[in-house]
Amino acid sequence: MQFNNQNQPENWKRGLFFNKKTYADEPLLTFEEARNQLPSPIFESRPDYIECYWRTWEIAYGNTHIPVPESGFVSNFIDAAFNDKIFLWDTVFMTMFCNVAHPYIPGIRSLDNFYCKQLDDGEIAREYVTKTGVEFYKWVNIERKPLHSFFHNHYKHRGLAQINDLEFEVMYKPNLGRTVENPPYLRLDNLNHPILCWAELESFKHTGDLNRLKLVWEPLVRYYDALRYHLYNHYGLFVTDWASMDNSPRNQYLGSGVDISCEMVLVARNLIEIANILINDKKLKEGAIAETDELVSQVVRLEQDAQTFTDSINNLMWDPETGFYYDVTNEGKRSPVKTIAAYWTLLAGVADETQAAKLAEWLNDPNTFFRKHRVPVCAADEPGYDPRGGYWRGSVWAPTNTMVIRGLEKYGYYDLAREIALNHLDNVVKVYKDTGTIWENYPPDSIDSGNADKKDFVGWSGIASTLYLLEHAIGLKGDAVQDELIWRLQPGMGTIGCNRYWFAGKTVNLVATEEANGMYRIKVLSDAPLKLKLQYANRETLVEVNGQAEILI
The missing domain is CATH 2.60.420 (Maltose phosphorylase, domain 3)
Incomplete structure (x- = not known):
């Protein structure tokens, strides 16, 4: 096998399922050019909201880019504002506030640069180098070994010395006869948060762009199939290692993640929704009977998967005594750590009404998730909780708050969803007034920037001062x-x-x-x-x- 100078296999085939093969896009606007076209909110009693709104867009436009030809990217994009790479789940959440400015900023189109790099078995990496377009080398399974984590042997990142000390290839050994013949191209670190379908549906419901759904349908199905093949374990759940929650107290118990397991249910149900939209499209009905039959077949398969995964999550991850969902260890035991990951059960529709009610109660418990700034990613009564944030030990993050809010809305908890959104918006704006900027995350127990170290983070933190303002405040x-x-x-x-x-x-x-x-x-x-x-x-x-x-x- 040959390797190029980025240590990437040259003969891996990419972008087979995405029909946009070369760069093409509208001219990229500056903030000054776009300002008189962007939505202009009115809130006479809160001029601070308006000031922060416009500053957020100004920062966002400073993080938009035309890809360099060497990258092979095919669309303009908004950058995560983190480092010299683009990140899948960062980009997903950025698309959600960019939807309201869809014609004037490359929001949903930013995801094109992930689809065009999709490997021939459907895998999509969580992270690509911006200038070269290659997968970040640490997360590439160059040796094509069975599924494993880079951090098993490299405990040097944000306290990951506490990560579960297990070779992940053992996942396959007790798998009740399941044979995984083809090892993944990417390491386990690179295969998490499969929420592309959610982003595409959020965009479609705002833009109505049916052609976009047709373009991404096959890449999304192939992506789902790859993760189902590589991450599904003998418990009927899905494995993860650190799930992008770098230093979370949960890491030492992973295991099967409640987030990745629910996200796979979410992908299946999102794909069902997309398929039904395509089936009902008039043009498809009139001219593509075979394609319609294929979509119907996919719906049947995905419904079966979603129910199977849901049953496993509820059987193994729900604890009726505490009324909470937990990760599962490799030994099949529930983790003792309460984290925000449990709330993916709402967005994915895994919880029943009684379980959802209990999860909502936890959000109103001042000893766990109802802190001064809602909602911390780790419950306040857990060992290791950091009241100053501590990254994934207690910080409040825009993406996880957005997941919680959308999940609550799904179960009809609109007032609680709005309370959380307005709390986050108000606190982000207060910190902006004090510091002049937007931060990557925020502390749960004080209204300041805590121990966050990344400012001008738009980035996913732009969600509060734009989308929350328009949707929840106004x-x-x-x-x-x-x-x-x-x-x-x-x-x-x-x-x-x-x-x-x-x-x-x-x-x-x-x-x-x-x-x-x-x-x-x-x-x-x-x-x-x-x-x-x-x-x-x-x-x-x-x-x-x-x-x-x-x-x-």
Whole structure:
């Protein structure tokens, strides 16, 4: 086998399933060029929110890039603001706030640069070097050994000396007759957080771009199949080593991760949703019967997988005595550590209503997850919890908060989801006012930057001051699937709204002014017909807007 000068195998085939093969994109805008096109929020009582919003976008545009030809990347991208590499799960969360500015910043298109590097068995790395486009060498299984972790023999990263001391190839030995004939191209460190499907659906529901779903369908299915093949173990769960939670107290017990196991359920259910969207597409119905049959077959298979994985998670990871989900050790025992990873069970739809209620209770427990800044990634009553953050020992992170919020919404806990979102937004803005910047993470027990060391982190930390502001504070959420804009209004907000709010190819100006009697007078101007769903004071009003409208609610 031949290797190039980055120590990467030259004969590995990449990008077979993604139909965009060469670089092509719209011109990259500067912040100054984009500012008068971006959504412009209105919140008269909170000018600090608005100031932080615009500073966030300014930092974000400083982290957008045209790929160098040597990288082989095919689209412009927003960078993780971490180092000289692009990261899969960082990019996924960046796409979520970039969706509201979709035409004007390379959000979802940033994921193209992962699909175009997908290996021929479906694997996609968590990390690529920006200038060369190659996989980060530490995570590459150059010897093509059975699945293993780099950190088994390299305990030098953010306290990983406490990681579970086990060769991961033993995962295959007791696998009840399962034979894994083809070892992975990538090490276990490189195969975590398979949440690309979630990102694509979040984008589709805001943009309505059906062609995008068609483009990514095969790469997503191949990716799912690769992880199912390589990470599925004899417990019916999925293995991980440190799951990008570098120094978490959970690491010494991994094992089967509750996050990776739930994320595989999430991938399966997201793929089912995407398949049904494609099946129902009029053009597909009229002209591609064979393709429709294949999609239906995939749905059947994925439904079976999702149920099988869900059963295993609930049988082995749910502890009825404490009412919480835990990782599972290689010996099949539940880990004793409560972490934010348990809340992937909500987003994936693994928990039943009773289990979801218990998880919601934990979020309101001041001894565990209800801290001054919500939600720490490690419960406050766990050994090793760091009230100053300590990275994954207690910090509050935008991506995990977003996962928790979306999971709560899935089970109807809208008020709790909004409380957490507004708490995070408010604290991020307070720290911004004190420090002039956005941080990678935040401490749970004080309103400052804690022991975080990365500033100007936009980066996934841009979620709070952009998406949370628009969606949870102001209350606007576009739904391209239903072709409607939902506006959830709260009493006592004063004058709020947004000019140039963008979704589904429409641009809308909205302003709501609270009157003395507690009612809102709403003015709307849209460049295309839309349905405006207003929710206020336990009432819901649907207004057909064609041009402009004025509503009293």
